[in-house]
Amino acid sequence: MAQLPPVHMKLNPDNFDLLMSILAFHTEEREVPGLANDAHDLMDKRMRFSRLCTDLDGRQYVDVFMYEDEAVEMIWQLLFAAADADMAVSDYHSRLQKGGVR
Numbered sequence: 587m588a589q590l591p592p593v594h595m596k597l598n599p600d601n602f603d604l605l606m607s608i609l610a611f612h613t614e615e616r617e618v619p620g621l622a623n624d625a626h627d628l629m630d631k632r633m634r635f636s637r638l639c640t641d642l643d644g645r646q647y648v649d650v651f652m653y654e655d656e657a658v659e660m661i662w663q664l665l666f667a668a669a670d671a672d673m674a675v676s677d678y679h680s681r682l683q684k685g686g687v688r
Contacts, residue, residue, distance in 0.1 A: 593657040595650040599638070599679035602648040605660075606632060606678035608667040621666065624659050631656065633678070637685030649685055 597605065609632070612625035637649045652660070667673065 591651045591653045591656075593652045593654060595652075597648045597650060599646055599648060600675075602632075602636070602650070602679045603677055604675050605664075607673060607675045609663060610676065611673050612663055612667070618666070621663075625663055628656060628660055628663065633681070636682055638679055638682040639685035640687050642687065646679075648679055648682065649688075 606629060609625045609629040613622050613629065615621045615625070631652070632650065635651065638646060639649050640646050
């Protein structure tokens with residue numbers, strides 16, 4: 587059995603949507619070298635490997651696993667976005683594959 591990446595987050599769907607919206611916005615950024623490519627890579631991995639799960643109380647959450655270098659890049663992307671609070675938030679969590687109940 588493959589080992590899961592060491593960084594694990596459980597996000598509510600609204601926070602996952604905000605995170606993905608920030609990354610989507612950054613994929614269009616051309617003024618900061620590397621920002622768009624890094625955002626695209628993070629977004630692609632989050633959409634492929636994150637799962638929309640339901641807890642025992644019936645609440646949905648997004649299960650996110652990532653490696654340390656991805657977590658560092660994600661923090662950098664979030665810090666860069668902190669200055670732009672008017673960004674539109676899109677619905678990404680509904681497009682995830684369903685995970686199990688935990």
